[in-house]
Amino acid sequence: MKRSFVVFSALVIAALSFSSCNKNLKDDIKDLQRENSEMKEKLNGIANALGTDEPITVTTSFKDRDNVDRSVKETYSFKSSGTSTQSMVKQPNGKYDIYVERFSDVNWNEYAWVAFTYDPATKAITNKRGGHSWDDYGNYNSNAYFNENDYSTGLTFTVNIKSIDLTTGVISMDVTMSGTAEFSNGYGGNVPNTNSAVTTSFSFDGKLRVYTQVNPA
Known part of the structure; x- marks a missing residue:
């Protein structure tokens, strides 16, 4: 019984850790997408200022x-x-x-x-x-x-x-x-x-x- 409780606790901890890691990964992906979008806007602005887009x-x-x-x-x-x-x-x-x-x-x-x-x-x-x-x-x-x-x-x-x-x-x-x-x-x-x-x-x-x-x- 005690052993089962330990195993169950370990699984719960692992699940919580995975959930936290998964959330962090999603947040990181969102941050990268936002940064990529901002970089594209800056590059488009530079291209327009230089005329290279026209x-x-x-x-x-x-x-x-x-x-x-x-x-x-x-x-x-x-x-x-x-x-x-x-x-x-x-x-x-x-x-x-x-x-x-x-x-x-x-x-x-x-x-x-x-x-x-x-x-x-x-x-x-x-x-x-x-x-x-x-x-x-x-x-x-x-x-x-x-x-x-x-x-x-x-x-x-x-x-x-x-x-x-x-x-x-x-x-x-x-x-x-x-x-x-x-x-x-x-x-x-x-x-x-x-x-x-x-x-x-x-x-x-x-x-x-x-x-x-x-x-x-």
Whole structure:
């Protein structure tokens, strides 16, 4: 009888110990899940601040000075604070000036960008400018710039806005800038090769900062 009581007591103690350990394990798991969630939020915040969650992957195609086909494809992930690389500015006339840019590093030598004016009343897109600059030692200029206001002969500049929210600044768009050989010849050092057609294209999905331009009194 005494032996049975000892065995029973041991079992009870073991059961209580197991229950306590199991509770502690559950608490530890909950703590790890909470810490993991907090870490994800912090990493997402860092990614958003840097722009790495809204990168631009850009491709520029052309022929070099040896008439060899070239295609430069880069991904630029970084942005600056403020309006410098992401803005949607409402003008007094109701139109919006939109600017998007991403760059590779603090030197800011490699980047892709686009700027234009959007009229929500008519969906018209005007005043289009953009380009791609990279850094290498090929037998061509390491940049391709396009500006319909500066030089438009042989230029096809398309901005396809797939969705836009003028309140939050969220935008999704495809950008294609193409110039014929005539365009390149007339635009000089702004293109990789003045004797070659050139095309730069990229897509962007992200959130811009929304501002309202106020006319000075």
